[in-house]
Amino acid sequence: MLSRVADSLYWMSRYMERTDSILRMLKINYASSQDSPEDFSWEPVLRIFGNLDDEGAAAIDNNSRKILQYIVLDRENPNSVFNMVTIARENARGVQDNITTELWKCLNEFYHVVREERLRYALQYEDPVTVLDSLIKECMIYFGVTDITMFRGEGLCFMNVGKYMERAIQSADILDVKLSNFSNEVDKPTDTAYWKYLLMSISGYSLYLKRYQSGFEARNIIDQVLFNVDFPRSVLYSLNQLNRYFERLKSEQNTEGYAKVQFMIGKLRSKVQYSSVESVSLIGLHDYLTEITTEIDDIGSTLNKYYFAYS
């Protein structure tokens, strides 16, 4: 496979995973903002997912609609859904002969959806949850179409490598948005409504109830989002999948690159696998999450060096 093609597939996939995560994160935060306005702040969301200076952040303050518009549609925000879908589609455009026509059509339609005037209007005047749900649905169509139609080759492996790297980062970030202040008080019962929304947004609510059979405790949430291998959005699950799809890329031609990346993935996986809520709270959740995301970024750079470099 051409290096450029592998690179594009990888980024297309990362951007789509990020789009999906950000939409879900927005949905819970919006719901939460309607529940308990006195405890709720958009500050962490803007800090982690936005690109505003203090002045810009002050300008949209805690106005939920403005924040939704900023994160979904703002042309100036490189992480806006609008821009990410555009980039994902641009990447797909350059590799149309390496994806199925169904997948191309699906991304292309999503691209046209985020450009509709109608969306801007709806986000300003209509129910934001309905709007976010409709966009999340576009993402789900993308994932479904990928799963059902994409040929099981090298291209899909690079897509999945990108997808699970991004997912691990996003799950870490979603935890970080709210939980980073809880490092020293993991046993304290907290804002129930928020945890519920958080888990629902990442489809982890039912699993949580079954597994932990308790009220919402930060330690259990951390356990589920970081370590639960049955939970498809947990960091450990994502790293296992990353490992699985990367191993399929083993070939005679690129042994050096393969060995390097494989080593890094294995090391990170072990690190997460042999951590616990207790050991995490010793380091501090925020620092621990930062270590993980930094290591994932390093894996990305190494992939880039050995697999994608073409110009």
Next chain:
Amino acid sequence: MTATDLFHKYPLIGNTWDEMYDEERVRAHYQNVFNSLSSIPADELSKKEELARGLFMSQGITFTVYSSGEGIEKIFPFDIIPRIITASEWDLIERGIKQRLRALNLFLKDVYHEQFSLKDGIVPIDLIYSCPHYLREMQGVNVPHDIYVHIAGIDLIRDYDGTFYVLEDNLRTPSGVSYMIENREITKRIFPDLIPQNFVRPVTQYPNILYNNLMALSHGQVSSPNVVLLTPGIYNSAYFEHTTLARLMGIELVEGRDLVVENHKVYMKTTAGLRQVDVIYRRVDDEYLDPLVFNPTSVLGVSGILSAYRKGNVAIVNAVGNGVADDKAVYVYVPEMIRYYLNEEPILKNIPTYQLGKPDEREHVLKNIHKMVVKKTNESGGYGMLMGHAASEAEIEDYKKEILKAPRQFIAQPVISLSNAPCYINGKAQPRRIDLRPFALCGPNGIEIVPGGLTRVALKEGSLVVNSSQGGGSKDTWVLAK
């Protein structure tokens, strides 16, 4: 509005061939489509037009126009009423193009080798050496099977009496074939059953024929040749076509930066290291192909690719240097080439053409400039043209100055009116000017022309310019089996 209103008051333009009407009578080969369309309520037709638009959009059959930093997706306008060509008309077109292409291929081989035709005075030697597309770098280079023009898009128009004329020979990187294929797919969706009812010949085999021809060009030392399509990239307006063709042929779509030349061999950069490339169907112009030989600022090409080509380590399609044969001044001599190389009379006519490099012809043209179309010999896409009957005095004066600076760069032709075909515009059928570009594929086993082509249409009322860059659109083009 009732159904029959569609063709009601359809104006017939004097001194112009109408594809559908023979005076007041609908031509036999259009009767079936005329009946079908007439039975559809007008608002249904508008819905179909909308459906076609939606299909083009969602499938990404678009090109991107960048303005104020943001890309806007544009569709090459599509007219829903098909253009129909009878079996006997097609027979003439097919024979004519094959003949012309055989001669042009022989001419290219001749120009870049012995130059018999120049020595025999068939084509003036100064015309060749002054042509910017004549490449000395190609002199004496042998190309596989002596084929230079693998893909040709020869443009045809019809004068007032219906006679087909060759407007120009496109022998470099003709585009538009993806619209021949996609327009047909759209017609299938918007007019169910209409195609089988009319016994329309299929066009879907085009990519297979092209693929087989490309495979046949590899030097035969490898069991499975690596064939790629070289595109200038996503910012090119024909990018959609490049990706469609690559996908339909199952070959890799590459950009210049994906390729590298080492030891006079071309390789592509893959995740598993370098892999040799045997055949390149390039959609990058000669000028940008190799910065070491041609335009040194080009980032679209590959450094050293021409040396690999000259050594025969890679086949390039179409051959490099073909521009010398589709130069608008050389066009004048194609009928003579046909007589010279093939000892046959030309089947398709040339439009009478004046070369402004010749003093007597220049004088004649400048005197009669209001009746002329003046073109630059090395421009395409409808750029650099003067339509004498429509231009203002000031425009003409400016253009004359341009001509006198470099007369060799200009030719003139009498205004040919182009035939009309009915188009669906604002809920009514209205006549608009059209041309025809069939796509001919030349391989070791001969020339094949897929029955169909690109019909371009000048959507502006009264306009004679069909180029997409000048407000043109396209139609599905039917060749009937009987």
